[in-house]
Amino acid sequence: MFIDPHVHMVSRTTDDYARMAVAGCIAVTEPAFWAGYDRSSPQGFVDYFRQLTESEPLRAAAYGIRHHAWICLNPKEAEDHAFAKDVMALIPDFLKCPTVLGIGEIGLNRNSRTELAVFEEHLELAAKFDTLVLVHTPHLEDKHKGTKLILDAIRNQGSLKPGRVLIDHVEEHTVRCVLDAGFWAGMTLYPDTKCTAERAVDIMETHGTERLWINSAGDWGHSDPLAVPKAGVTMRARGHGPDAVRRITLENPRTFLSQSPRFSDQPLRPTAPDAIR
Amino acid sequence: MNAPDKPPLSSEQLIQLGFIQARSRLVDVAAFLDRVQRADSGSGGSRSALEDERVAAILAAMRLALDGQPERARRILESFSDLSTDPVAHADGKAARGIPNKP
Structure with a gap:
């Protein structure tokens, strides 16, 4: 059994849900993100947030997978501050939805002043x-600086507890500062721009597995919604036992996410079992 | 797993497990450099493609891999990073390019 705590199922096919269920997925959490194009109006976000909170839980339930969402304006669409404020005004209503765990994935993309203000x-x-918070850290050359700006901003906010914030997409050069500051850290198994399974296991061996999870961030780009169970196989090949695999792929995400009373990974009866055969 | 001093597998086992993949990835990097250089030869330009700042960043990172010191992955990632500390005035497009812009 596993939880994929960061996967963009709106971009995936129903066959992916079926494959994830067969591989042992019992729950996913889906942060709001950039669709690959900029929405032309705040109303476009209402439709997207409804998709996250109404359509996807039903699509996942067909395969016995619990679906939860995080709501926000992603940093790639945050450069227009007035537009961002209009979208952010929509968020409180969606935070009331029964499957919404919190705010995410917020953060920075190119480390601009406006992105930081919106964050x-x-x-x-x-x-x-x-609410819980799920934070996206920038890509490639922007990650090191962006992670430090993000940690400073959370500290400056003052009232958010680090144990209720997950800083995602850490790599070798950012994981230490995130964990040392008391935050949770996510390693994203994603080709080219993030972490391979081999490197994720290196990071676990070097930094331990406390307050650490792995996710696929499967989306509309090159990505793999089975990356989490495949990383479990890599862990076994590297000499780690089933308990260690269970901890990183199931128990750690459960521990963090269960801080929200809305999270559940209790067994769910598939409503479309024929589709899995 | 609480940050063991050593990985569960011996160095020999890790080499057995990862050598072919590492060999393949290294050949890919070498072939990339060959490809760039081959396209450059005879172009008549005054500047070698190997001087391109992105290619130069890869060559510099390879030197870090060869220096015998630990934490190569972290140090190479930092070598590809923008190490400045202040937010930029405006986002320069949505996509990062892999190495920082020259100041």
Whole structure:
């Protein structure tokens, strides 16, 4: 059994749900993200947030998978501050939905001043509504600087507890500062721009597995919604036992996510079992 | 797993497990450099493609891999990183390019 705590199922086919169920997936959590194009109006986000909170839980349930969502304006669409404020005004209503765990994936993309301001405003929302927070860290050359700006902004916010914030997409040059500051860290198994399974196991061996999870971040790009169970196989090949695999692929995400009373990974009866055969 | 001093497998076992893949990835990097250089030869340009700042960053990173010191992955990632500390005035497009812009 495993949980994929960061996967963009709106971009995946129903066959992917079926394959994930066969591989042992019992729950996913899906952060709001960039669709590959900029929405032309805030109303476009209402439709997207409804997809995350209404359509996807039903699609996942067909395969016995629990689906939860995180709501936000992603940093790639945060450069227009006025537009961002209009979208952010929509968020409180969706935070009331029964499968929404919190604010995410917020963060930075190119480390701009406006992105940072919008990130700080999201942190205030999370503090106000006392939600969990899922943070995206930037890609490639921007990750090191962006991670430090993000950690500073959360510290400056003052009231968010590090144990209720997960900083995602860590790599070898950012994992230490995230864990040392008391945050949770996510390693994303994603080709070219993030972490391979081999490197993720290196990071576990070097830094331990406390407050650490892995995810696929499967989306519309080159990505693999089975990356989490495949990393479990890599762990076994590297000499780690089933308990260690279970900890990183199931128990750690369960521990973090269960801080929200809305999270559940209890068995769910598939409503479309014929589709799995 | 609480950060063991050593991986569960011996160095011999890790080499057995990872050598072919590492060999393949190294040949891929070498072939990339050959490809770039081959396209460059005879172009008449005054500047070698191997001087391209992205290619130069890879060559510099390879030197880090060869220096015998630990934490090569972390140090190579840092060599590809923007190490400045202040936010930029405006986002320069949505996509990162892999190495920082020259100041």
